[in-house]
Amino acid sequence: MNWKPSRRQVLGSGLLAAxxxxxxxxxxxxxxxxxxRGGTLTVGLPYDVDTLNVYTTGFLGDVEAAVVEGLLAPNExxxxxxxxxxxxxxxxxxxxxxxxxxxxxxxxxxxxxxxxWHDGKPFTSAxxxxxWEAVSDPKFIAESKxxxxxxxxxxxxxxxxxxxxxxxxxxxFASTLFTFGILPKxxxxxxxxxxxxxxxxPLGTGPFVVTEFRHGQHVVVxxxxxxxxxxxxxxxxxxxxxxIFKIIPDSNTxxxxxxxxxxxxxxxxxxxxxxxxxxxxxxxxxKGPLLSWQHLDFNFRGPKSLxxxxxxxxxxxxxxxxxxxxxxxxxxxxxxxxxVPIFDFHDPNTPSYDLDPAKANKLLDxxxxxxxxxxxxVKDGERLSYRIVCLAGLVxxxxxEQVLIAQLKAIxxxxxxxxxxxxxxxxxxxxxxxxxxxxxxxxSADPVYSVFFGTKGANNGQGYSNPRLDEVMRRMESTLDPExxxxxxxxxxxxxxxxxxxxxLTTNVGVIAKTRKLKNFIPNPTNMTNFVDTSRWYLET
Amino acid sequence: xxxxxxxxxxxxxxPLIIGTSIVLFGVIHLAPGGPTDVYADNPxxxxxxxxQIRTAYGLDRPIWAxxxxxxxxxxxxxxxxxxxxxxxxxxxxxxxxGPTFELGGLSLAISLSLALPLGVIGAARQNSPRDHALTLLxxxxxxIPVFWLALLLQLLFSIVLGWLPSAGYQSIGDGSFGDRxxxxxxxxxxxxxATIASWSRYVRAGMLDVLHQEYIRTAYAKGQTExxxxxxHALRNALLPAVTIIALDFASVISGAVITETVFAWPGIxxxxxxxxxxxxxxxxxxxxxxxxxxxxxANLMADLVYAAIDPRIRYD
Numbered sequence: 001m002n003w004k005p006s007r008r009q010v011l012g013s014g015l016l017a018a019x020x021x022x023x024x025x026x027x028x029x030x031x032x033x034x035x036x037r038g039g040t041l042t043v044g045l046p047y048d049v050d051t052l053n054v055y056t057t058g059f060l061g062d063v064e065a066a067v068v069e070g071l072l073a074p075n076e077x078x079x080x081x082x083x084x085x086x087x088x089x090x091x092x093x094x095x096x097x098x099x100x101x102x103x104x105x106x107x108x109x110x111x112x113x114x115x116x117w118h119d120g121k122p123f124t125s126a127x128x129x130x131x132w133e134a135v136s137d138p139k140f141i142a143e144s145k146x147x148x149x150x151x152x153x154x155x156x157x158x159x160x161x162x163x164x165x166x167x168x169x170x171x172x173f174a175s176t177l178f179t180f181g182i183l184p185k186x187x188x189x190x191x192x193x194x195x196x197x198x199x200x201x202p203l204g205t206g207p208f209v210v211t212e213f214r215h216g217q218h219v220v221v222x223x224x225x226x227x228x229x230x231x232x233x234x235x236x237x238x239x240x241x242x243x244i245f246k247i248i249p250d251s252n253t254x255x256x257x258x259x260x261x262x263x264x265x266x267x268x269x270x271x272x273x274x275x276x277x278x279x280x281x282x283x284x285x286x287k288g289p290l291l292s293w294q295h296l297d298f299n300f301r302g303p304k305s306l307x308x309x310x311x312x313x314x315x316x317x318x319x320x321x322x323x324x325x326x327x328x329x330x331x332x333x334x335x336x337x338x339x340v341p342i343f344d345f346h347d348p349n350t351p352s353y354d355l356d357p358a359k360a361n362k363l364l365d366x367x368x369x370x371x372x373x374x375x376x377x378v379k380d381g382e383r384l385s386y387r388i389v390c391l392a393g394l395v396x397x398x399x400x401e402q403v404l405i406a407q408l409k410a411i412x413x414x415x416x417x418x419x420x421x422x423x424x425x426x427x428x429x430x431x432x433x434x435x436x437x438x439x440x441x442x443x444s445a446d447p448v449y450s451v452f453f454g455t456k457g458a459n460n461g462q463g464y465s466n467p468r469l470d471e472v473m474r475r476m477e478s479t480l481d482p483e484x485x486x487x488x489x490x491x492x493x494x495x496x497x498x499x500x501x502x503x504x505l506t507t508n509v510g511v512i513a514k515t516r517k518l519k520n521f522i523p524n525p526t527n528m529t530n531f532v533d534t535s536r537w538y539l540e541t
Numbered sequence: 542x543x544x545x546x547x548x549x550x551x552x553x554x555x556p557l558i559i560g561t562s563i564v565l566f567g568v569i570h571l572a573p574g575g576p577t578d579v580y581a582d583n584p585x586x587x588x589x590x591x592x593q594i595r596t597a598y599g600l601d602r603p604i605w606a607x608x609x610x611x612x613x614x615x616x617x618x619x620x621x622x623x624x625x626x627x628x629x630x631x632x633x634x635x636x637x638x639g640p641t642f643e644l645g646g647l648s649l650a651i652s653l654s655l656a657l658p659l660g661v662i663g664a665a666r667q668n669s670p671r672d673h674a675l676t677l678l679x680x681x682x683x684x685i686p687v688f689w690l691a692l693l694l695q696l697l698f699s700i701v702l703g704w705l706p707s708a709g710y711q712s713i714g715d716g717s718f719g720d721r722x723x724x725x726x727x728x729x730x731x732x733x734x735a736t737i738a739s740w741s742r743y744v745r746a747g748m749l750d751v752l753h754q755e756y757i758r759t760a761y762a763k764g765q766t767e768x769x770x771x772x773x774h775a776l777r778n779a780l781l782p783a784v785t786i787i788a789l790d791f792a793s794v795i796s797g798a799v800i801t802e803t804v805f806a807w808p809g810i811x812x813x814x815x816x817x818x819x820x821x822x823x824x825x826x827x828x829x830x831x832x833x834x835x836x837x838x839x840a841n842l843m844a845d846l847v848y849a850a851i852d853p854r855i856r857y858d
Contacts, residue, residue: 048816050625058820141597141627194597194627215626215636217710244713248806256707260699327805493616533705 033151035231035298039539041518044254044263046214050248051199055135055142061180062267063219063245063533068181068204071109071128073534074445074526076080076340078291080174084182084205085109085121086176091480098169098480104152105169105480109178111160115182115228118209126154131186132164132177140193147176167338171480175446179528207238207535219245239538256268258283264515267523267530271331271396274511286512288523291344292442293335294397295502296404301463302435305382310367312500316353317360317405318411321505327399337493338449342525345489351497362444369412377412385414386435389428392419395401399504403436414503432461440508448477449492452499464501517541546847552638559612560787561834562827566608569826576624576821598624611827621824623709625662630828633813637797640710641809642722645794647729652736653787659737659770660744664752664779675741682738691804694727706725708806720759728805732798738789743786747779784847792840796833 047059054068055496060536061068071085080088089095089107097106134140136148150170155163166173188196194487201210207229221243231235233293246263248254255273257263259280259476260402269277269285277283299305317526320335336352339345344412369377369384376383390397398419405415415436420428428434441452441459450473451457455465474496476488496502512523520536555640576598577690588638595601620630657724663675699707706712712720751757752775760770797811817825847857 050816050820051627053627056627095743138593139597141594167657193623199627207818212713214808216714217632220713246709246806247808248708249812250688250708250804250806252688253695253708253804253806255697256695258693260707262699262707262709335765 021193025329029516035520035538036541037239037538038241039541040244040540041226041240041537042244042246042262042264044248044257045245046249046251046254046266046268048249049213049219049245052202052213053139053193053199054202054221055144056194056199058143059531060527062529062531063210063221064181064202064204065206065207065529066208066221066243067210069203069293070179070181071111073162073528073532074175074179074524076342076522076524078445078526079344080179080290080445082112084112084115085178086283086345096480103168105166107166107173109162109164110146111162113160116204116226117187118185118203118224118226119187120226120511121184121186122159122214125162125185125203126159127182127185128162128178129154130157130189131181131183134175134188134193137193144180147173147178147179151177151328153175156225160277169478169480171477171485172444172446172448175444178448185252191283208243217247219247220367220471221245221304227535231536240534243534258306258513265518267510267512269511269513271511273330274331274513275329277513281514281515282515284516286514286523287331288512289333289340289344289444289508289525290508291337291340291445291447291525291527292440293340294332294400294438294440294505295338295506297439297462298464298501299432299437299462300465300501301432303370303382303384303386305379306386306435307385308367310363310382311369311499313353314360314363314411314505315408316362316414316500317356318407318413319505320407321354321356323407324403324506327403328396328506333509333510335504335507336497339447339489339493340454341516343447343484347490347493350493353517355519357407357410364411370413375409375412376414383414384412385416387418388415388436389425389434390417390438390439391425392421395473397438397440402429428453428461430459430461431462437461446527449473450477453496462501466495466499466501469495469499470477515539542729547842550842550845555817556843557723557838558831558835562615563608563610565830565834566827568606569657569821569823569830570604570607572821574644576823578588588683599687604814613829617691618657621787623817623825625820625825630824632830633825634810634832637808637810637813638795640807641797641811644725644728644732644807644809647725648732648736649791649794651729651733652740655733656737656740657776659782661748661776663741663745664748665767665771667749667798675745679738679742679827682734683742685734687735687800690734691731691801694730698727708804710806710808728807729799731805732801740783740787740790743783747774748783751775769853780851784851785844786838787835788844788847790837791843792833795836796829 045062049063050059051056051057052063057064057500069083071083072088073083075081082088087093087095087110089109091098096106097108098104099106110129111123111125111128117123132148132151132154135142135145135490139394147170150166150173152165152167152240154165157163170255181204186410187203188198191198195441205228207224207227209224210219211222211464212218212220218495223238223241225236227237231237244256248257251270251273252267255265255276258266258277261282272286277285282349293299298312300307325332325334335341337350338345351474364377369379372378372383388401390401401417401419405417408415418434429437450470452460452462453469454460454473455467455470469492472488473493476485476492479485479488510523510525514521517540519538520539522533561608599607611621620634622628623630625634626633630709648755659675663672669713700706705726709724711724748845757770757775760774795810797814798811799811799815801807802809802811813825814829817829
């Protein structure tokens with residue numbers, strides 16, 4: 001069971017320290033070194049690249065991020081910054097207009113002038129409109145058509161203005177269509193995008209150009225000599241001459257290649273294998289948060305006792321997150337909110353339940369859950385014996401499951417594993433075929449939480465329903481005002497903590513191994529991948 | 542042994558191949574999940590979008606209609622398009638055939654040239670220290686897990702000694718004969734070891750069977766040298782049981798070597814198969830499996846022909 005991140009399943013990482021170091025609102029950090037031009041960076045990719053079209057690949061668009069650009073991109077703090085647009089549209093700067101008494105919106109993008117496609121043709125607003133039309137086309141088979149359905153029409157009054165008319169108010173507009181990448185109209189109009197050679201050699205505006213893609217082997221990208229971005233001294237970017245992406249599906253082999261120097265950069269080092277790289281002098285390891293969190297869910301259509309808040313609270317008091325973190329090599333980070341700390345609407349003051357098994361036992365005793373002869377509590381003829389499901393074969397999750405079983409046993413609750421793989425696991429998760437579920441969710445840089453906890457949420461397999469929470473999430477997901485959103489998010493986190501439909505346990509970190517020679521690299525935790533800012537990277541000689 | 546017989550056998554293989562393709566088609570569609578599974582963990586892919594994708598691939602039609610469609614285009618030489626890459630299946634497969642044949646072919650050649658003499662030596666000097674050493678080696682070769690051996694080789698030759706590249710098909714921008722040889726050395730060693738081990742056991746067992754027979758004693762009595770007896774009289778008969786096994790292994794070359802290719806990042810058919818299986822890429826899977834079963838049927842035919850060539854008593858009329 002190989003867990004593969006797809007583009008929307010955000011994966012990335014960042015050095016916690018690096019988050020403060022970056023200039024706010026910029027994709028770029030100040031360089032403290034004299035940059036060197038040239039050099040080749042070899043990257044090891046842990047999956048077999050299928051296509052290089054950002055809209056159709058089943059994986060993260062690592063290579064694409066260095067080749068194809070969108071109007072905006074999320075930076076290392078998961079904040080949107082302009083790329084092919086000159087600014088991020090907001091209500092304040094007039095880029096977003098609310099219409100029809102606030103039920104619809106219109107977004108005006110001002111486009112960057114003098115940007116050229118890799119073939120020398122100019123990039124214009126016609127490309128923006130074409131991208132929406134091409135991706136919306138029902139004949140086009142795409143991994144994601146996020147955001148296409150929200151758009152009613154696009155106007156292009158001049159070459160550098162694109163006006164997008166939305167059917168409703170969509171605060172998450174930035175995480176969709178116009179961020180992934182703009183498609184070149186002149187090269188793709190009238191072509192069958194499902195089969196076009198574009199999928200092997202995408203034409204972009206980015207710092208690098210694809211020169212060779214051998215399926216199952218490697219992708220080579222070379223410096224784009226006409227890239228629009230310049231550094232502070234006005235010198236042309238990118239600095240690096242060439243990036244080679246080697247396809248190495250076996251993680252042991254990837255570690256070997258890092259040690260032997262055949263690969264100088266890899267971003268998904270398994271926890272269990274990171275240790276062996278610490279002794280390699282030429283490498284440095286970076287650790288940072290991911291936009292994903294691990295959680296223990298209760299099934300509200302399951303055993304009656306789980307609908308009792310007292311039982312859920314007792315379980316929360318019984319779980320020792322530090323033990324879990326230690327069991328996983330010290331890599332994950334404990335959390336108490338479903339909103340991971342990197343988001344600015346994460347509320348550090350979310351109420352939480354201290355580790356206190358004695359209190360947990362007292363809560364259950366007082367509520368009449370008396371221990372039976374076998375040490376398992378019973379009330380009204382129901383034994384507190386639950387079936388827990390996690391993804392079979394995912395070692396880290398199975399280890400955690402064992403920790404949870406031991407900790408709940410200590411308060412008289414019996415838990416039996418019923419792990420499932422692949423499709424069976426998904427069925428169980430989405431249809432609520434479990435008593436307890438231990439799993440992870442991964443979000444984009446612009447998460448929508450109602451899919452998980454909303455009464456009608458597509459991913460709500462728990463059967464959890466809380467009208468007050470629904471209302472709070474609806475407000476949070478339909479406002480364009482960051483302050484209002486933060487306020488609603490705070491409320492949402494408080495309700496989830498008080499009502500405990502789920503217990504957030506840890507957030508994962510990504511482990512990146514890179515050569516010490518690579519400078520100006522800032523990990524990016526979002527689905528735009530670590531390669532979203534390659535033009536600034538350089539290699540010391 | 543004549544042309545008519547070969548022709549009959551080939552014609553007889555046609556219904557077999559069609560039957561096989563029906564079974565394969567049924568089996569891979571019975572496997573849980575489908576090509577749209579990649580999107581299933583993704584909160585933002587809507588049910589409508591999934592339906593749209595299914596319709597585009599024809600997955601919403603009844604299975605027999607899907608099969609008829611696929612079979613029809615196969616007859617016209619159209620293998621269809623890969624769901625994963627959007628490229629013609631034929632192109633995806635042909636690209637991987639080269640490296641697969643290089644690795645598999647080289648491994649077969651090495652195995653054949655080593656397994657036969659080792660098997661003969663083992664049988665001729667039964668229970669000698671040399672035979673015991675060979676037996677020990679064979680059992681190790683059969684029992685050592687491929688991925689573990691590969692790791693050890695990588696550790697020794699790439700990290701400690703730094704002599705060989707740890708994985709890959711060639712250096713980027715190189716691809717000279719020497720460079721390719723350096724890349725293929727470890728995978729071919731790993732792949733050949735198990736084959737040599739198993740084939741040499743079959744040859745040894747076959748030889749032992751034959752060596753105790755009376756005509757061998759007669760041959761010695763006539764004053765033949767040991768070498769002459771072993772090669773001219775014994776080996777031909779001893780090879781018969783081994784031929785079947787060797788033929789089947791020849792056929793399996795075309796299916797690639799999944800583990801070896803994965804560990805050494807070798808761009809062959811085996812990895813294409815695994816990636817296609819993960820993605821439930823039906824058109825590619827069908828193309829690969831059909832190629833595999835055809836190779837198997839062909840290998841059986843070859844084995845029959847080789848039998849007849851080795852043993853004149855065997856007649857196919």
